[in-house]
Amino acid sequence: MTDIFSKPIAVLGAGSFGTALAILLARNGNQTILWGRDPEQVAEIDKNRLNLKYLPDAPLPDNLQVTADFEAAVIGARDILISTPSHAFSDTLRELKKLDDGERRIIWACKGLEPGTSEFLDTRVEEVFGKDRPKAVLSGPTFAKELAIGSPTAITMAVDDDKLASELGQRLMSDSFRVYMSNDLKGVQFGGAFKNIVAIGAGIADGLGFGSNARTALITRGLAEMMRMGEKIGGSRETFTGMAGLGDLVLTCTDDQSRNRRFGLALGRGASAEQAAREIGQVVEGMRNTKEVKRLADKEQVDMPVCQAIYDILYNQQDPKVAARALLTRAMKVEGD
Ligand SMILES: NC(=O)C1=CN([C@@H]2O[C@H](COP(=O)(O)OP(=O)(O)OC[C@H]3O[C@@H](n4cnc5c(N)ncnc54)[C@H](OP(=O)(O)O)[C@@H]3O)[C@@H](O)[C@H]2O)C=CC1
Numbered sequence: 001m002t003d004i005f006s007k008p009i010a011v012l013g014a015g016s017f018g019t020a021l022a023i024l025l026a027r028n029g030n031q032t033i034l035w036g037r038d039p040e041q042v043a044e045i046d047k048n049r050l051n052l053k054y055l056p057d058a059p060l061p062d063n064l065q066v067t068a069d070f071e072a073a074v075i076g077a078r079d080i081l082i083s084t085p086s087h088a089f090s091d092t093l094r095e096l097k098k099l100d101d102g103e104r105r106i107i108w109a110c111k112g113l114e115p116g117t118s119e120f121l122d123t124r125v126e127e128v129f130g131k132d133r134p135k136a137v138l139s140g141p142t143f144a145k146e147l148a149i150g151s152p153t154a155i156t157m158a159v160d161d162d163k164l165a166s167e168l169g170q171r172l173m174s175d176s177f178r179v180y181m182s183n184d185l186k187g188v189q190f191g192g193a194f195k196n197i198v199a200i201g202a203g204i205a206d207g208l209g210f211g212s213n214a215r216t217a218l219i220t221r222g223l224a225e226m227m228r229m230g231e232k233i234g235g236s237r238e239t240f241t242g243m244a245g246l247g248d249l250v251l252t253c254t255d256d257q258s259r260n261r262r263f264g265l266a267l268g269r270g271a272s273a274e275q276a277a278r279e280i281g282q283v284v285e286g287m288r289n290t291k292e293v294k295r296l297a298d299k300e301q302v303d304m305p306v307c308q309a310i311y312d313i314l315y316n317q318q319d320p321k322v323a324a325r326a327l328l329t330r331a332m333k334v335e336g337d
């Protein structure tokens, strides 16, 4: 077996998920270094051995290093795991490219598309590092807090290189963390991005007081919509019924730990998008994702009524009740279509 554990892995982004992943990796015995962009915040994290701002319930293992020095984090690392918001992904890649040794493998856990172009993040990696650079994306039902405190969790890892698949699997797997392997990078990324939009919808429905029937209908039709678009961009059906599809849809549409769901709840109760985003105070990927997936739907001519309804609420200032009525009163259709 390769001794991958002695080869450092750098986690970029010291928010809730980056911190949780770094804790998991360090706990599993990997040489792990967590990079955050704010030197003061990083110093606080190191002093307290706790990320009070983003993950206050999970102390850092002694062997987890933290730094605000990007070069120091990256330079000795074999693997790079990016866990910034998606809108910071391209900038992070550009910074990485300046220090490139031609060998580092790129992994990410961001759940979104490139803002302004709807490009998938694996395409961005190929544009910056070339097609042959091994890469992987992690996605699935994984609230940071539960992962960090060691509650049983499962995820999908989509990867385009056998050696990386085996070594990253070894790095991540533990008796409380299970990894399912896939080679469907596009499908896994689309599932992760799109579930955020449906979670906003489920939050809106609950904020309006609609109840369990409406929430469940949204999850079910959200899955149909995820599959319709997901297959069009080359994803496979198995991906969308797996962790990165149905798994994450159910998680984030039904549990108030989800920031996207809470954002929707606030909208349904009458807040504006700006007020709701301020209230959450963390990344709400579904806001940008809605614009990007709508752009993709228009380009590919795929019918995405749930995405359209959220788009109208967020970007056309439509009243959520009016958007819900527009969804419900569409012409009758065959369920499988
Ligand atoms: N939290 C979760 O449960 C999960 C999150 N994810 C995904 O992980 C990604 C990160 O989310 P999460 O950690 O939750 O977000 P948080 O809102 O908890 O934290 C965001 C972090 O990113 C940092 N950041 C923001 N902009 C930049 C930038 N331009 N360059 C570098 N760092 C930046 C923030 O720094 P600062 O404090 O200085 O603003 C902060 O540390 C998202 O794509 C999310 O969908 C995936 C699975 C689960």
Ligand SMILES: O=C(CO)COP(=O)(O)O
Pocket: 111, 140, 141, 142, 143, 144, 196, 199, 248, 251, 252, 257, 258, 259, 260, 261, 283, 284, 285
């Ligand atoms: O993706 C997540 C869990 O899998 C986290 O969801 P939110 O970003 O909605 O909090």
